[in-house]
Amino acid sequence: MSQVFDRRTIVVLVLLAAAAILVPAMNMLAAPGSAFHLSDHLVPLLGKYLAFALLALSVDLVWGYCGILSLGHGAFFALGGYAMGMYLMRQIGARGVYANPTLPDFMVFLNWKELPWFWYGFDWFPFAMLMVLLVPGLLAFVFGWFAFRSRVTGVYLSIITQAMTFALMLAFFRNDMGFGGNNGLTDFKDILGFPIQAASTRVVLFVASAVALAGGYLLCRWIVTSKLGKVLVAVRDAESRTRFLGYRVEHYKLAVFTLSAMLAGVAGALYVPQVGIINPGEFAPANSIEVVIWVAVGGRGTLAGAILGALVVNAGKTWFTGALPELWLFALGGLFVFVTLLMPKGILGTAEEWWERARRKPKAGVAPDALPSAAE
Amino acid sequence: MSMLGKAVKGARWLAASALIAGTMAGAAQAQETIKVGILHSLSGTMAISETTLKDAMLMLIEEQNKKGGILGKKLEAVVVDPASNWPLFAEKARELISKDKVVAVFGCWTSVSRKSVLPVFKELNSILFYPVQYEGEESERNVFYTGAAPNQQAIPAVDYLAKEEGVQRWVLAGTDYVYPRTTNKILEAYLLAKGVKPEDIMINYTPFGHSDWQTIVADIKKFGSAGKKTAVVSTINGDANVPFYKELGNQGVKATDIPVVAFSVGEEELAGIDTKPLVGHLAAWNYFQSVDTPDNKAFIEKWKAFTKNDKRVTNDPMEAHVIGFNMWVKAVEKAGTTEPDKVIDSIVGIQVPNLTGGVSEMLPNHHITKPVLIGEIKDNGQFDVVWKTEGLVPGDAWSKELDGSKDLVADWKTLKCGNYNTVTKKCGGA
Amino acid sequence: MMILRDSLRALLVLLALSWASVAMAGPYEDALQKFTTDSYADTDTAIVGVASSGNPQALAVVEALRDGRLLAGAGRVVIRDASGAMTDAATGQAIAGAAPADLKPVRVNNRVRRAIEAALGSMTLMSPDAGKRLDAARAVFRSKDAAALPILDQALAQEKDATVKTILEEARAAILLSAPDISSADRIAAIGVLKARGNQDALALLSSVTGAPEVVEAAQAAAAGIRSRLELWNALQNVWYGISLGSVLLLAAIGLAITFGTMGVINMAHGEMVMIGAYTTFVVQEIIRTQMPGLFGASLFIALPLAFVVAGGIGILIERTVIRFLYGRPLETLLATWGLSLMLQQAVRSIFGPTNREVGTPAWMSGALELGGLSLTYNRIAIVIFAFGVFAALLLVMRYTSLGLFVRAVTQNRRMAGSMGIRTNRIDALAFGLGSGVAGIAGVALSQIDNVSPNLGQGYIIDSFMVVVFGGVGNLWGTLVGAMTLGIANKLLEPYAGAVLGKIVLLIAIILFIQRRPRGLFALKGRAVEA
Structure with missing residues (x-):
């Protein structure tokens, strides 16, 4: 158990706890205008970053520790999001523009007469939450069961995960599917009876995201430090050899892939109420590729790095799209090239390398006092 | 203890850096300007259409400043890039209103981007001017729809084809999203009511960015060779149009045989195509660059000078922004303040000249009056106006052809309601 | 009237x-x-x-x-x-x-x-x-x-x-x-004449005949005959559409078959090379339009070598500055090239503007050839011939030139090739340049049927990867068969399932197919596989 709580884990947990306390405090308690006040529009933004961080974490679990480069994790994220979106849609009830008590607006719009069967049950929160886990989990299980059993690996696996999310995107774009087509699900009103736009609800959602991220992080830590985790790393580094040693490689892969998809689903479910819309664009292959990039930027195979990467890239994106609207793609693209070329271990890996080097130097005879300057 | 201290420091740094990011752009500016937000995609799939609108807004604002701004203050444009990403639209809208404190936003193109930002504008009580033709079925207190509603584009176009070209068979081809779906639904109901037989209507949907049109164009040709005059009503969206028209040209579908009337193809889209094989195909808009009025001439000259490009074209959504912006300026001057509530109240009934020689008015349902023009494509990428409504057509927020909305009206002046049911006499749809 | x-x-x-x-x-x-x-x-x-x-x-x-x-x-x-x-x-x-x-x-x-x-x-x-x-x-x-x-x-x-x-x-x-x-x-004599014409127009005339019963009967019989004949032609026509779509896919994917298939670089910037080729065509046509309008018919032929040089040159530049540090780390090439693709898109957007640019079709590529009941448009014919031509040329280069030999040697066993005196660095750069250049000339062809906009490449990247993976990485023939199979299957499905569902069905089919043959249609055999 002590293995789970290494120093990095403690730092991550403390930071998350601090965020979960400080953000609400700075938003609700500090007077507007004071230096410590956190403006209302930043709360859902930070919450969104945390949801993305959880998604990045789920990718790092399969890619960093098991060598499965999924270019389709956005699909699991979006499915979780849709499950949450369907719950939120049902909560609107008769407050839609057409005041139909059961049918969402887009169905009235398209002359649907009754609710399709797959919308049943989503008005009940526990059921919707179950679906947040089950739908992505089931898809991952079925997909993984076929793929890993047939020993589809490497680039081939990456490309078919991409085909999967692309096919889902096309399917969800179809208005006939019953998920609102391109417009997706939007204009949500309540979650569990609380108005979704209230500042307090936002803060609660932020805290929930922080808690979910902490929980997800602990779960991942627990997995990678357990015996299962050792086998996963073995699979990553030498799949055939692991198989020859008698491990059922595909079972391990399948288990961790399914679990990761569920985590991604949770991330999606947290994302949707905070941004207020879910639409098929989330299935776009480009989104899934971006998640992989967050992980790479932060540092693959470190878990904490995935979180860091998601936060850094998304904060950068928010800032660039506002500050350099015409040129931000140069900045973002340049960042990716820079990180892959010069920081192959990502920000976290590189930073820790420097830290280690700096720590080792004093042992080689430098006085402890000189430590800060050595770090520079 | 030291661990906790570090953590607190870290968290503060995190929050502070977010704050810095948030306030950098805002703090640098003096208080003396009035800020206007521009929310158009500058990258991603929609950049192709929306970038022009950003430039048009910058020009309008610059021009207004040359006239001395409004209420004695200069205007300042705040440009952000929502990158064709719909959730990002909502996020950027929030940023513009909360952080940059803009008093009005001009933006959005796709319906989904508008749907995405709607809750934000309602919550933060700001103003959005939406300049693109759309499917209707909406009227919000905080949104002003300066583009065409279906009754200002689709129905007059169909009437023209039936009357002038004697069309009896119809292909309704569109991209699979809400605007074509609704428009086609309205048109189908309208045509059936006019006595067109169901077997004389073919409806076809294609995905976004569809690029291989061989099969569909062949199907259209086949459908069109049944002995009755056939026309295509196209609600095909942006990117997919170029390959569609190229295929039409290649397969020899001439306008004299099967005319195509489009609702999403304007000068800007045609600038990317060799239009010689397309001469005679049609488009229905509320504005064409070729309209010969002094106002329009002046506008085109200013636009070319502003973009320093002699070949830049103007189009309908640009005119919608011109009208919307001028209405907003007038409303602010009338209200004496930029405060959204006051502006929303004062803007209804405001009249400004449009570029086609008429005077457009903001209606109580937050749509405007516009002329409907039918243009035929010329070989130089421009349109020749072949038909025009007598006067201006008021935009309907709710379609009279659809079952769900035929009883609804929007009136923000007296009823203060966007979906008032005239049968039950209640606000709220039912 | x-x-x-x-x-x-x-x-x-x-x-x-x-x-x-x-x-x-x-x-x-x-x-x-x-x-x-x-x-x-x-x-x-x-x-x-x-x-x-x-x-x-x-x-x-x-x-x-x-x-x-x-x-x-x-x-x-x-x-x-x-x-x-x-x-x-x-x-x-x-x-x-x-x-x-x-x-x-x-x-x-x-x-x-x-x-x-x-x-x-x-x-x-x-x-x-x-x-x-x-x-x-x-x-x-x-x-x-x-x-x-x-x-x-x-x-x-x-x-x-x-x-x-x-x-x-x-x-x-x-x-x-x-x-x-x-x-x-x-x-009735007239019906006989039209029956002999036997195409869509004749059918339309015959099916709307009214009047004396014997005339209507004759017309209907003739119409039925034409209809069943047209059905047959229709199936052939769909196959042609499939071949033509397959050629587009082949063109889009063939450069990738070199950079990704042979060199193992997951080149997400591949689509942008295609885009650069299309923009080169645009620039060439602009110059011809203003300087020497008489040459317009030849503009595409002038654009071809230029597109190859421009895209190939940018490819070599990318290889020298970025890719060469990443060999042996294929997944990281994905990240770097993704970044590059964003930058290239934005660069083109900044230089040429975000809107579509007009690339004209020379007169000889307009119109259609009527062949029995088939209607083959000249531009599609040109693209099919061109795609096969590029394929053949590339095959010959890889097979019979020393460059091809060296490329194959380096990708199969880099160190061994190096020990044999091959300058692997130079070969890497040339091979990447070749793949990019081929993507560039594909752009010239695609400019004829698609938007020339900064988003051009994005539309082809996923399809290209599907084709290469489906055909089998590292095998040019696989790319050919993959492209044609996907193209024809897509077009045969489309009349029944519609454009969207057809594509979804095809994607699922690819996923399932990869289960059966985890290394694509034409899998490389031997030790190279495990590398």
């Missing part, structure tokens, strides 16, 4: 009667005046009036109207010829000096265009030029105007050219079938 038809009929009768008679100045000039009112209805009447006048200028007037060279205003109508010289339409006298300012081109719309076509059709049936007679016969076939019968018969009697004669006969049959008061025997 009715008025038009009646007056056209009247005019044709008149025309037939007074074919060689002296032109009368009165009606011609009256008709000309109608051009000056700027009303489509009047223009329509004017065309009919001018065409029926028998005036020697009539043909020139209608042709000028068709080409937008007929100017009118202030009671005057003037013909401007291609060189800009002016002739007064009424008197036929040349006008010296510049065009009077008050004259504007007479506007036309679809209705006027149809009237022009019909008028020209009946006026040029006797033209000495066989091509013009063919067009005229087709125009009459389309207008099906009973009044044209006498002159049609006259034309038929003189016609020597077999093709024109067939069309004339078909036009006559079409008129007989739709006109009133024609004997059943004549109509």
Whole structure:
């Protein structure tokens, strides 16, 4: 158990706890205008970053520790999001523009007469939450069961995960599917009876995201430090050899892939109420590729790095799209090239390398006092 | 203890850096300007259409400043890039209103981007001017729809084809999203009511960015060779149009045989195509660059000078922004303040000249009056106006052809309601 | 419509009667005046009036109207010829000096265009030029105007050219079938003529036949025959669409088969190389348009080598500055090239603007070839031939040149190749340049059928990867078979499932197929696989 709580884990947990306390405090308690006040529009933004961080974490679990480069994790994220979106849609009830008590607006719009069967049950929160886990989990299980059993690996696996999310995107774009087509699900009103736009609800959602991220992080830590985790790393580094040693490689892969998809689903479910819309664009292959990039930027195979990467890239994106609207793609693209070329271990890996080097130097005879300057 | 201290420091740094990011752009500016937000995609799939609108807004604002701004203050444009990403639209809208404190936003193109930002504008009580033709079925207190509603584009176009070209068979081809779906639904109901037989209507949907049109164009040709005059009503969206028209040209579908009337193809889209094989195909808009009025001439000259490009074209959504912006300026001057509530109240009934020689008015349902023009494509990428409504057509927020909305009206002046049911006499749809 | 038809009929009768008679100045000039009112209805009447006048200028007037060279205003109508010289339409006298300012081109719309076509059709049936007679016969076939019968018969009697004669006969049959008061025997004979034509137009005519029962019966039998024949052609047509889509996929993917398939670089910037090729075409055409318009027909041939050099050069630059540090880390090439692709898109957007740019189609690529019941458009034919040509060339390069040999050696075993004296660095750069250059020339072809915009490449990247992976990484033949299979399957599915569902079905099929053959259609065998 002590293995789970290494120093990095403690730092991550403390930071998350601090965020979960400080953000609400700075938003609700500090007077507007004071230096410590956190403006209302930043709360859902930070919450969104945390949801993305959880998604990045789920990718790092399969890619960093098991060598499965999924270019389709956005699909699991979006499915979780849709499950949450369907719950939120049902909560609107008769407050839609057409005041139909059961049918969402887009169905009235398209002359649907009754609710399709797959919308049943989503008005009940526990059921919707179950679906947040089950739908992505089931898809991952079925997909993984076929793929890993047939020993589809490497680039081939990456490309078919991409085909999967692309096919889902096309399917969800179809208005006939019953998920609102391109417009997706939007204009949500309540979650569990609380108005979704209230500042307090936002803060609660932020805290929930922080808690979910902490929980997800602990779960991942627990997995990678357990015996299962050792086998996963073995699979990553030498799949055939692991198989020859008698491990059922595909079972391990399948288990961790399914679990990761569920985590991604949770991330999606947290994302949707905070941004207020879910639409098929989330299935776009480009989104899934971006998640992989967050992980790479932060540092693959470190878990904490995935979180860091998601936060850094998304904060950068928010800032660039506002500050350099015409040129931000140069900045973002340049960042990716820079990180892959010069920081192959990502920000976290590189930073820790420097830290280690700096720590080792004093042992080689430098006085402890000189430590800060050595770090520079 | 030291661990906790570090953590607190870290968290503060995190929050502070977010704050810095948030306030950098805002703090640098003096208080003396009035800020206007521009929310158009500058990258991603929609950049192709929306970038022009950003430039048009910058020009309008610059021009207004040359006239001395409004209420004695200069205007300042705040440009952000929502990158064709719909959730990002909502996020950027929030940023513009909360952080940059803009008093009005001009933006959005796709319906989904508008749907995405709607809750934000309602919550933060700001103003959005939406300049693109759309499917209707909406009227919000905080949104002003300066583009065409279906009754200002689709129905007059169909009437023209039936009357002038004697069309009896119809292909309704569109991209699979809400605007074509609704428009086609309205048109189908309208045509059936006019006595067109169901077997004389073919409806076809294609995905976004569809690029291989061989099969569909062949199907259209086949459908069109049944002995009755056939026309295509196209609600095909942006990117997919170029390959569609190229295929039409290649397969020899001439306008004299099967005319195509489009609702999403304007000068800007045609600038990317060799239009010689397309001469005679049609488009229905509320504005064409070729309209010969002094106002329009002046506008085109200013636009070319502003973009320093002699070949830049103007189009309908640009005119919608011109009208919307001028209405907003007038409303602010009338209200004496930029405060959204006051502006929303004062803007209804405001009249400004449009570029086609008429005077457009903001209606109580937050749509405007516009002329409907039918243009035929010329070989130089421009349109020749072949038909025009007598006067201006008021935009309907709710379609009279659809079952769900035929009883609804929007009136923000007296009823203060966007979906008032005239049968039950209640606000709220039912 | 009715008025038009009646007056056209009247005019044709008149025309037939007074074919060689002296032109009368009165009606011609009256008709000309109608051009000056700027009303489509009047223009329509004017065309009919001018065409029926028998005036020697009539043909020139209608042709000028068709080409937008007929100017009118202030009671005057003037013909401007291609060189800009002016002739007064009424008197036929040349006008010296510049065009009077008050004259504007007479506007036309679809209705006027149809009237022009019909008028020209009946006026040029006797033209000495066989091509013009063919067009005229087709125009009459389309207008099906009973009044044209006498002159049609006259034309038929003189016609020597077999093709024109067939069309004339078909036009006559079409008129007989739709006109009133024609004997059943004549109509049944007409049905026979149209049955022989056997295409969509004939079917349309035959299925709308009404009248005597025996005629309707014959028409329906003929229609049924045509229909079943067309079904067959239809299936073939779909296969052709599939081949043509397959060629597009092949073009898009073939560069990737080198950079990704052979070199193992997950090149997300591949689509941008295609885009660069398309923009090169645009620039070449812009220069040709302004500098030497005569060369426009050859613009694509000029663009091809340039696109290869430009895209290839950028490819080599990318390889030297970024990719070469990443060999052996394929997944990281994905990240870096993704970043590069964002930057390239934005660069193009900053330089050329975000909107579509116009790339013209040379005249020789316009139009369609009718082959039995098939309609093959020239630009698609060109693309199919081009795609196979590129494929063959690439195959030869990889197989028979030393560059190809070295590339294969380096990708199979880098260290061994190095020990044998191959400069692996140089080969890497050249191979990446080759792949990028090929993507560039694909862009030249794709500029003919798609948007030339900064998003061009994004539309092809996923399909390209599917093709390469489906065919089997590292095998050019696999790419060919993969592209053709996906193209044809897509087009055969489309009529049944629709464009979207068809594509979804295909993607699922690829996923399942990879389960059966985890390394694609043509898997590389041997030790290289485990690397």
